[in-house]
Structure formats: C-alpha cells, structure tokens
Amino acid sequence: MNTIPLTHFLMLAAVLFAIGLYGVLVRKNVVIVLMGIEIMMNSANLNFIAFSKFYSASRVTGQIFTLFGITIAAAEVAVGLALVIAIFRQAKTVEVQEIDTLKG
C-alpha cells in the first residue's frame, strides 16, 4: 500500500523550494517575490508532513507544525501585502530593484 517513498516527497519539496527561491531572487515584481516566499514556505510544510508520516510515532506532530505554519503564512501574507502597499505609496513602484534605500 505504502508505495511512494520518502525521497519523492523530499524531491518535490526541494523543487518547490528552488522554484520559490528563483522567484524571490529573480522576479522584479514585489508581489511575485512574495508569492515565491509562500512557495518556499509550503515546501517546508511538505517536508514536515513527509517526515511526520515516515518517522513520527503518533504521525501527527508534523501535521500540527504544518497547521501552525499555514497560520503564520496567512499572517505573513497579510503583513507582507500591507508592507507592499506602504512601500508602493512611498516609492510609487513595485519593482524590487528600484527600492534600494538600504544602500550604504
């Protein structure tokens, strides 16, 4: 019954993480960067569930972690989008490359 091995889950999570990282590092639109972060977070959640299924005795520890993670991700999106709006109002742009006030 249990035919899909752990490695597949991890591969899928790694791919998702790489896609998310790519989006964060390369895309210019700040909203898409935010979406990339969401994807990276979900790949981490996927890892939690996979390890929970294969190694946890009660098999629920990872799922509870994941629930917390989803909650935090929702909050993070709310804060992140609020920041994006604030930055947009300030800088009149959504291009990540344009926002470089941290420059020394």
Add this chain to the structure above:
Amino acid sequence: MEYLFERCWLIPLFPLVAAGIIAFFKNDRRKGATLLAFFAMALSLILSCLLFFFYLTYPKAHEVNRTLINFSWFTSGHTPEVIGFIIDPLTLMMLLVVTIVSFLVFVYSLGYMHDDSRFVRFFCFLSLFSASMLGLVISNSLLILFMCWELVGLCSYLLIGFWYEKPEAAAAAKKAFIVTRVGDIGFFIGLLLLYHKTGTLLLYGETLPGILSPEVLNSLKTNAITFPFFGGLLLTTIAGALLFFGAMGKSAQFPLHVWLPDAMEGPTPVSALIHAATMVAAGVFLVGRMFPLLEGSGAMPFIAWTGGFTALFAATIAVAQFDIKRVLAYSTISQLGTMMMALGLGGYVAGNFHLMTHAFFKALLFLGSGSVIHGCQGEQHMMKMGGLRKEMPVTFWTYLIGTLALAGIFPLSGFWSKDAILLEAFRQNRSLYWIGTTTAFLTAFYMFRQIFLVFMGEFRGHGKPHESPPTMLWPLRILAILSIFIGLVGMPFLFHNPFHYFLTLEHDVSSPSYFVMLVSSGAAILGILTATLLYGMRPISKEDPLAPVLKGVFRILEKKYYMDEFYEKTFVRLTTSLAHFFKEVDRVLIDGFLQRTGFATLALSQFNQWIDNFFINNGFDKACAGIRGGGGKLSRIQTGRAQDYLFYAAVGAVVLYLLFRAL
C-alpha cells in the same frame, strides 16, 4: 618701659616703610616725599630719645644693661635660627647719633638738593639708608647685622652714584661697592667660621647661648686651629681678624681706604651722613660690638697697628689735597684709624667716645663744606675759593667750630675724645702714642690750611658767592652746638667720666694725665701755628705755599702715594686681564662648544624631519589611502537591494553546504 624696649624694632621700621612708600611716588611729589621721610625719621628720633631717657631713669639699668628681644626666625632641620634685637648702651649711643645726624641731614638736604630733578628718589634712598643703619645697630645677630651691613653698602653705592650721568660718580660708586666687598669676604668667612664652631650667629642669648655668652667665648678662647706658617692660632684671633677685614673695608682702613675719597662724588649730605658720621663708623661699631670676642685675642695688635698706620697715612695725604671734600674724606679715614687704634689697644670707651664726637663734628664739617660748595656754584677746588668768611658768616663760624673740635682744642668735644684715645695709647704702647700725637698735629695743620684757603684772604674764584638758605644753616648751628658740648659727657673731671659709666657700668678709676693733655694740645696748637705761618701771612697765589717746602714729597702726597695708580697697575690690571682671558675662554671654548652642539642638533633634527616626512608621514598616508580605497570598493556590495542580500545568503548557504560535504 619694657613695653617700649621690646618695640625697639620700630625705630628702623619707620624709615624703612617711608622708603618703601616713597619709592612709588612720582618725581614731582616732593612735598609728600619729604613729609613722609621727615615724619618717619622724627618718629625714630623721638623713639630713640625716649629709649635713652627711659634707660637713664630706669632704676634697674645698673644691674641689667642689656635688653634682648630674641625670637626664632626659621628652623633649618632641627636647629632654630634665632635672631633678635638688642638694646644696650652701645646701641643707645649709636641710635642717638644716627637718628640725630640723619634728621639734621634730612633738613639740610631740603636746601641742598632743592634744585635736583631726582629729589624724591634722594629721600627714598636716604630713608632706606637710615633704616638699614638703625637696623645694623640694634641687631643682636650677626646674620641681621651682616644683612644691614650689606644694605648700607648698597645705599652707599646708590647715593655715591646718585648723579650717575657724571662718569666719575658712576665709577666711584662701583669702586666703593667693590672695594668694601673685598673686606666683606673676610667678614663673611668669619661669620661662617663662627657659625661652624658655635652653631649660632646670635650675639647674646637668653636661653640659648650666643657667640658672646661667657661659655661660648671660653670655648672659642681655648680652641685653636693650626696653620702652615703661623702655627696655632686661637679661634678668637682668627674670627676677630676676619671680622676686622669687614670693618677695614667699611671703615676705609689701609689698604682698603681708596674708595672713601672717591665716594665724595656723591651729594654732600650723603658724604656727611654716610661717609663721615654713620656708615663708615659701622666698622668701628662692629669692632666695638664684638669687643668681648676680640678682647685679649691676637687680633688686637693687628687692629691697633692698622688703625694707627691708617691714621697717620691718611693725615699726610690730607695735607696736600685741594678738593675741599677730599681733605675731609682723608681726615675721616684718619679719624676712623684713630678709633680703630683705640679699640685695638683695649680702649673700648675711648674708641666709642671718639666715634660719637667725630660723628657730630665731621657731619658738621661736611655739611659746612656742602654749604661752601653750594655758595660757590658747585666749585670744590680750594684754590678757587678764599675770603668766604665775609659772604658766608654762619658757615664760617660753624665750620671753624667743627675744625677746632676736630683739631682737638680745649674744651671742644674732639679734645676730650682724642685725649681719651691718646691716654690709652700712652699707657699701652708708646710708638702708637707718638703716631697718634703726630696725627693730631697733622690734623690741626690740614684743617687750618683748609680754613685759610677757603675762608680767609681774598676770593680767588669766579662769580659771587652767597650764604646758604636757612634749611642748610640750622643743621649747621645745631651740630656746632653739639660739637662744642657733647664732649663734656666724657670729661674725666666730671663724676669720673659719665660716658665711661654709661657704656661699661664701671667708674673710670684711672686718673687723667695732664702730660698727655698738654702734649696733644701743644701738637694741635703747633699745627695751627704752622698753618697760619704758611697760609695766613701772605695772600695765596696760584701755587700752594707748602709745595716749595716739601718739594717732591708734596707731589707724592698730592697723588696719595700713588695708591690708586698702584692698584690700577696691579689688581685692576690683573683682574681685567683675567676677565679678558676668561672672556676668550668663554668665547672660544664654551661658545664654540655650544655653537657646535647647536649645529649638530640642527642637522639631526633636519634628518629627523626628512625621516618623518618620508617614512612616517608618507607611509601613514599610504596606509590611510589604502584603507579608504578598500572601504570604497567593499561598499559597492552594499547595494541596498534586498534581493542581492538574499542572493548572497543563498550563495553562502550553498558554499556552506559544499564545505560540509567536503568535510
């Protein structure tokens, strides 16, 4: 009465304060300066007189003839340096003499210095001098005495050189200062010797012993130092002789007498006060003060013979001088020599008695000569005077009284004091007695020569001489009265010499010698007759009538035995050549060395500067520039874009992963 005695230090303090205040006065505040100087001097005079009368009426004065006010000045290590003041008969006598003569000279100076532009300064110096002299006589410590001794020397210097625009006056001031300093070296060594041997410079002690305390004197009289040629000499002899060197300088004894005649370049009131009555008597006073130490020591014959020789030596020079003040200056040297002779023969009373009487009549003579000079518009050469008795009657009569007193004519003061000295010599040492009598003859001769040249005959100068103002005549009158009567206090016929009792608290038990009185009077009258024969009979022409009589000797006397020339050729030349030699040493060796050192330092510093510039500064600058450039380059990676930072983090993570893989 004790209250007053314990405040005797006020006497020198008044003129000192006056001098200090006048020093800040401007040149045109004549009235303020004179008022202040007079007020201070009058206070000192009154206080001195009060002290004197209290002393005389004090019932216990016959037991304690000495009041001491000793106190510790400072403590060096564990030894307190005790100084103090003393009131004893000798001090009282000197206090009276100094304050009276000072006061009269102050009055006289009002007239004499009236036209001088440095009038205020004159009174400042004069007050300072009086203060120092009064401090000298009341000090109970050789330390204070020495300080005041140097202070009066300084005042003498300042006042001789008062008209410093005259090169002679400036030179005379320097000469006086340096020649007396030669004697002071001896004085100072004596001081050190006494301090080394006794541990104190106090004269009389109350609780601590002083130098003149009996036990200290005994130890000094029994200890000796052995010298290569002289053999063993007692400490009293050595210390006494050394202290006497100081007295020789100050009191112008041979061979240190050369400064006093030149000191006549100063204003005449100064000559009267400092170089006749008070400061030059300080040497005699010192010998009198240290008399308990000197008494019976080997220094006494030395003192007596120095004094006797100086007396005769200076009297012979005075015979052939033409400057009215120089005659008096040599006369002063001669009389000081007589005093020294008396003290050296053990005649403590006789020496001090003559010191007192001489102060009055010699001050009178100097002030009289000043009046003559004033009346003759500054002329001092006696050949250009003559006949002044008509124009200047008061000056003439007072001068005559002074001359008679100095010549020792009965019953003026000089007679009694000179008689006391000659009597002492007659009893102790016949050779010195005849020297003294010859001096008396010469004294009478040169003084009457002066009278004839200045006051008798016809006027030989230019212009019209005039009598001096009353401020100058009144001091003359008062001093004339004093010169007549002051000698009576030391009369042997009156209560066995009251002055003797005053000074020693013992009655003079010896009987007066009529032989000595007659011989000295005879010598004086012979001197007067000789002078009358030579100068009083014929009108005086260009030449001195004495010159053809003495021929070449007169020239030698006029040139003062060529002493100045001798000193000029020997000591002065030696000193100047030494000075030149050392100047060359200075220039070549010291300066050369310094110059080279300076040059080397300069070169070294230039080298250092180069190193600094090249290595230190350059290197530092380079390092700074490098750091700045590196910082600039590194700052490029701080772009401010969040994506770049995240990229670095990602790359870092990958690198870390690869690193851990490799391990």
